[in-house]
Amino acid sequence: xxxxxxxxxxxxxxxxxxxxxxxxxxxxxxxxxxxxxxxxxxxxxxxxxxxxxxxxxxxxxxxxxxxxxxxxxxxxxxxxxxxxxxxxxxxxxxxxxxxxxxxxxxxxxxxxxxxxxxxxxxxxxxxxxxxxxxxxxxxxxxxxxxxxxxxxxxxxxxxxxxxxxxxxxxxxxxxxxxxxxxxxxxxxxxxxxxxxxxxxxxxxxxxxxxxxxxxxxxxxxxxxxxxxxxxxxxxxxxxxxxxxxxxxxxxxxxxxxxxxxxxxxxxxxxxxxxxxxxxxxxxxxxxxxxxxxxxxxxxxxxxxxxx
Numbered sequence: 001x002x003x004x005x006x007x008x009x010x011x012x013x014x015x016x017x018x019x020x021x022x023x024x025x026x027x028x029x030x031x032x033x034x035x036x037x038x039x040x041x042x043x044x045x046x047x048x049x050x051x052x053x054x055x056x057x058x059x060x061x062x063x064x065x066x067x068x069x070x071x072x073x074x075x076x077x078x079x080x081x082x083x084x085x086x087x088x089x090x091x092x093x094x095x096x097x098x099x100x101x102x103x104x105x106x107x108x109x110x111x112x113x114x115x116x117x118x119x120x121x122x123x124x125x126x127x128x129x130x131x132x133x134x135x136x137x138x139x140x141x142x143x144x145x146x147x148x149x150x151x152x153x154x155x156x157x158x159x160x161x162x163x164x165x166x167x168x169x170x171x172x173x174x175x176x177x178x179x180x181x182x183x184x185x186x187x188x189x190x191x192x193x194x195x196x197x198x199x200x201x202x203x204x205x206x207x208x209x210x211x212x213x214x215x216x217x218x219x220x221x222x223x224x225x226x227x228x229x230x231x232x233x234x235x236x237x238x239x240x241x242x243x244x245x246x247x248x249x250x251x252x253x254x255x256x257x258x259x260x261x262x263x264x265x266x267x268x269x270x271x272x273x274x275x276x277x278x279x280x281x282x283x284x285x286x287x288x289x290x291x292x293x294x295x296x297x298x299x300x301x302x303x304x305x306x307x
Contacts (some may be wrong), residue, residue: 003281004294005046005055008243010285013046013055020046020057020066033066045281049104050152056102060232068088103148103157156239186215186222186252194236199245199263210251214263228266232257242288247305249291251279258282258293260305274301 003015010025018036023029033055039185044058055066148159192209199205203225204215210233214226230237233252242249251258256278259270276295284291284305293301 002294003044003046004283004292004300005048006283006285006292007048007052007055008009008286009052010287012283012292012302013048014292014294014300015046015057016294018189031072034064039067045102047102047104054104056104058102081175103150105150105157132300147195149196149198151198151202158196158198158204186213186224188213188224188227192236195238197239197248199241199242200243201245201263203245203263205239205241205248205263207239207250209236210234212237212239212248212261214266224265226266228261230259230267232259232271240282240284240291244282244288247284247288249282249305251282251283256280256295258291260284260291269305272303274303275299 005013007025012023012025013033014021014023020033020035021030022033026030047056048054048057049056057064057066102142104145127153136258148157150157186204186206188208189206190208193236194207196204196206202217204217204222206213206215210230212228213224214228215222216271217223217224228251230250233250233255235252235254237250237252239250246263247260249258249260250264256273256276257271258274258279259268259272261268274295275297276293276299277297279293279295282291289304289306291303291305293303
C-alpha cells in the first residue's frame with residue numbers, strides 16, 4: 001500500500017499495486033478509480049483538495065490530476081466490476097519531476113514544491129489547460145524548497161526551505177496576490193526537521209527528529225507552544241492532522257508503529273502496531289475519530305481512535 005488520503009466527506013482513497021481505489025464514506029464497498037498505464041505511473045502520494053473535487057496522484061513520474069465525480073450505483077449494469085461509471089476526468093501533467101506532495105488551496109488552485117528555487121501554480125477551476133504561474137520564492141542562492149503547504153481558509157502559502165549556508169530550516173510565506181518573502185526560523189528546530197502542517201487553528205505542526213514541535217505564530221514570529229516526544233520513533237515522523245486540528249497521528253519511516261496525539265495537551269495514545277507491516281502512509285479522518293494505515297503487507301487497517 002503506497003498512499004492513503006481522506007476526502008472532506010470521509011471518502012477514503014488508497015493507492016496500491018498500480019491501482020487507485022475509493023472507499024465511499026458510509027459505504028461497505030470500494031470502487032476502482034484508475035489503473036496504472038505506461039503513461040500514468042502511480043508511484044507517489046495522494047492528495048485531495050479541500051472541496052473534494054480534485055484528487056492528485058504525484059511522485060517522481062509525471063503526475064495525474066483527477067476530477068472527482070459520482071460513484072456507480074449498486075444496481076448499475078457493470079457495478080460488479082467495481083469501476084467508476086462517470087464523472088472522472090483526468091489531466092496528466094507535462095513531464096516534470098515533482099519532489100513533494102501537492103498542495104491545494106481552497107479555490108482549487110494548487111501548488112507544488114521542487115528542489116529548486118521555484119514554485120509553480122496550476123489553476124484548474126475551469127477544467128481547461130492549466131494557467132501556470134512560476135516564480136522564485138527566495139533571494140537566497142543556497143536555499144532549496146522541501147515542502148509547500150497552505151494556511152487553511154486563506155490563499156497564503158508556506159514553504160519549508162533548507163539553507164546550506166545557514167543550517168536548519170526556515171519558513172517562507174507569502175500571499176498569492178503579493179508573493180513577498182518573509183523568512184523566519186522557528187526556535188528549537190534542528191537539521192533533522194523535515195516537513196510541517198498548518199492546522200485550522202493557525203498553528204504549525206513541525207516534524208523534527210523523534211518529536212513534533214507545535215508553534216503559534218504572532219507578530220514577533222514563531223512561539224513554541226508544545227513539544228511532543230516520540231521515543232519509539234527512530235527518525236523524523238510524518239504527520240496527518242484532522243480538520244479541526246484537535247488531533248493528529250504520527251508514524252515514522254521503516255516503522256510498524258502509529259500513535260495519536262491530542263494537539264491541545266500533547267497527550268499521546270499508542271503507539272500501536274496495526275498489523276500492516278512497515279507503515280508506508282497514514283491518514284486521519286476529517287472528524288478525527290478514525291485513522292487508516294497502509295503498509296508493506298499491501299493491506300489497509302482502519303482504526304477507531306476513540307476505542
